[in-house]
Amino acid sequence: MSTDPKKWVAGHVASLPKSGIRDFFDLVAKMKGQDVISLGVGEPDFVTPWHVREAAIYALEHGKTYYTANLGLIELRRAISKYVEEHFSVAYRPEDQVLVTVGVSEAVDLAFRAFCNPGDKVMYHQPCYVSYHPSVQLVHATGIAVPTFAKDNFALTAEALRAAWQPGAKILMLNLPCNPTGGTCTREQLEKIAEFCREKDLLVLSDEIYSELTFDGVHTSIASLPGMAGRTIFLHGFSKAFAMTGWRIGYACGPAVLIDAMMKVHQYSMMCASIISQEAALEALTRGWDNVCRMREQYHRRRDLVVRRFNEIGLTCHSPRGSFYAFPDVTGTGLDEKQFAVELLAAEKVAVVPGQAFGANGAGHVRACFATSYEQLIEACNRIERFVAGKRPA
Amino acid sequence: MNPVLQLLLEGGSLTTAQMAQVAGISTAEVEQHLEQLKKDKIFLGWRPVLDLSREAAAAASVRAVIEVKVTPERGGGFNRFAERIAKFDEVESCYLMSGAYDLLVFVRGGSLQKVAAFVSEKLSTVEGVLSTATHFMLRCYKEQGFLLDDDADNSARLTVSP
Numbered sequence: 001m002s003t004d005p006k007k008w009v010a011g012h013v014a015s016l017p018k019s020g021i022r023d024f025f026d027l028v029a030k031m032k033g034q035d036v037i038s039l040g041v042g043e044p045d046f047v048t049p050w051h052v053r054e055a056a057i058y059a060l061e062h063g064k065t066y067y068t069a070n071l072g073l074i075e076l077r078r079a080i081s082k083y084v085e086e087h088f089s090v091a092y093r094p095e096d097q098v099l100v101t102v103g104v105s106e107a108v109d110l111a112f113r114a115f116c117n118p119g120d121k122v123m124y125h126q127p128c129y130v131s132y133h134p135s136v137q138l139v140h141a142t143g144i145a146v147p148t149f150a151k152d153n154f155a156l157t158a159e160a161l162r163a164a165w166q167p168g169a170k171i172l173m174l175n176l177p178c179n180p181t182g183g184t185c186t187r188e189q190l191e192k193i194a195e196f197c198r199e200k201d202l203l204v205l206s207d208e209i210y211s212e213l214t215f216d217g218v219h220t221s222i223a224s225l226p227g228m229a230g231r232t233i234f235l236h237g238f239s240k241a242f243a244m245t246g247w248r249i250g251y252a253c254g255p256a257v258l259i260d261a262m263m264k265v266h267q268y269s270m271m272c273a274s275i276i277s278q279e280a281a282l283e284a285l286t287r288g289w290d291n292v293c294r295m296r297e298q299y300h301r302r303r304d305l306v307v308r309r310f311n312e313i314g315l316t317c318h319s320p321r322g323s324f325y326a327f328p329d330v331t332g333t334g335l336d337e338k339q340f341a342v343e344l345l346a347a348e349k350v351a352v353v354p355g356q357a358f359g360a361n362g363a364g365h366v367r368a369c370f371a372t373s374y375e376q377l378i379e380a381c382n383r384i385e386r387f388v389a390g391k392r393p394a
Numbered sequence: 395m396n397p398v399l400q401l402l403l404e405g406g407s408l409t410t411a412q413m414a415q416v417a418g419i420s421t422a423e424v425e426q427h428l429e430q431l432k433k434d435k436i437f438l439g440w441r442p443v444l445d446l447s448r449e450a451a452a453a454a455s456v457r458a459v460i461e462v463k464v465t466p467e468r469g470g471g472f473n474r475f476a477e478r479i480a481k482f483d484e485v486e487s488c489y490l491m492s493g494a495y496d497l498l499v500f501v502r503g504g505s506l507q508k509v510a511a512f513v514s515e516k517l518s519t520v521e522g523v524l525s526t527a528t529h530f531m532l533r534c535y536k537e538q539g540f541l542l543d544d545d546a547d548n549s550a551r552l553t554v555s556p
Contacts (some may be wrong), residue, residue, distance in 0.1 A: 015549065019556070021555070021556045025555075028553045029553070038554065040553060040554035041553065041555050042556050047546055129556065131556070143520065179556075300418075301417075351553060353554060374406065374416050375408070
């Protein structure tokens with residue numbers, strides 16, 4: 001008897017839309033072997049610093065190949081606790097307020113699974129990282145997209161939150177600095193958001209993976225604001241600042257009862273993060289800060305270069321205060337973001353990601369990652385300039 | 395800090411036109427900064443970093459590190475010796491050191507004999523030199539920040555990722 005295996009896929013999974021990133025990835029993959037400059041990546045171009053890789057090799061050589069505690073190695077949790085207190089001004093107990101996860105992605109998923117009942121409402125700012133909304137859908141909750149705008153440098157405002165708020169909203173998901181916009185909030189803006197969260201009794205999930213890559217001003221964690229630590233899960237990891245994307249290692253910090261709920265899901269689904277990655281993360285936290293600063297300085301110069309060139313070329317581009325993404329407006333070319341990305345790739349072999357991959361509010365923009373060498377960035381900008389010049393009405 | 399010096403310190407190999415782009419200034423301004431750095435004797439000049447073991451014609455060249463003990467002079471200390479030794483064409487670099495010897499001298503020559511002759515005939519005969527210890531380099535693994543057998547492989551990196 002022939003049967004269609006599709007029928008076994010759960011309805012809510014079948015209805016998840018395909019990632020816009022995936023579509024574009026397939027398109028770029030077809031051009032393999034050609035001289036494509038990709039500004040489409042979401043990771044540092046730096047290889048993980050050698051002292052971190054060497055520590056992982058050392059751990060392997062010494063037989064560290066076993067499970068760790070569900071929460072993660074206590075030495076790593078102590079290092080995380082110290083790091084977070086020093087850099088973010090929030091204190092978490094390593095014994096019961098820190099959970100080591102398989103990247104921040106797992107931590108985000110755990111949080112939604114631990115805190116959402118079916119039908120609960122989750123607010124998140126948009127454009128945003130591609131997985132937030134699907135993660136909300138996977139726990140049968142409802143997402144409420146709160147728009148951010150180029151005129152505000154894509155900072156989230158309390159006004160936009162208030163306008164989008166609906167009765168029954170339970171969680172606010174933050175990602176500041178933001179992938180894909182590089183937008184972030186000043187302390188004053190965050191204070192207003194915090195006030196709104198207290199007023200509406202929201203739990204905050206704060207993904208601060210790009211926080212070390214803040215170029216203008218000082219990064220403030222919402223968890224450090226008065227009255228917020230008790231209603232915030234601080235989410236962070238090693239992928240971006242420490243150039244450790246492939247290690248898949250991150251962490252969540254928060255009130256013990258909430259971390260315990262996340263740990264329950266984690267222990268039944270993941271058991272623990274890889275011990276090798278935990279050992280590498282410990283080394284990164286203990287001796288890696290100089291490298292973080294060195295890489296940040298280079299990203300800063302690359303940002304200034306790309307933003308200046310984009311604006312000169314005629315692609316209006318705000319200066320992202322953090323992250324390694326520029327998010328220029330391409331509508332001046334007469335093309336929408338998808339046409340722009342597809343035609344640019346075909347004509348000049350430069351890959352950027354259409355903004356709608358990050359939600360409807362990304363329309364009219366493309367994401368260009370500047371985590372690549374100066375030479376490549378200059379060449380990419382030259383090609384984009386040629387492409388845009390050809391699009392302008394005579 | 396001088397923006398051009400900052401880029402030089404990063405250790406890349408940008409052209410002046412590329413430096414101008416990165417620093418957001420004109421090429422002429424980059425040249426001016428370079429001139430100023432030269433005047434200030436901060437920027438001494440360009441040199442390529444080469445792995446000569448891969449070039450048959452040059453592969454015979456020999457490098458050695460020489461530890462030199464000297465008697466410091468009243469009034470001049472070690473400086474007069476060091477400056478005198480540094481002036482030999484064979485000397486690539488010369489440093490005053492703390493510890494068991496005084497000067498560390500990096501030397502390059504066309505053959506083992508030539509380097510040996512330099513040590514015995516030139517270096518050790520400089521007045522005030524007490525002793526020398528010559529170490530010939532057998533193989534290089536990293537040269538001025540460049541790994542000679544860099545096996546880093548980026549080919550599996552995704553070209554588009556979230």
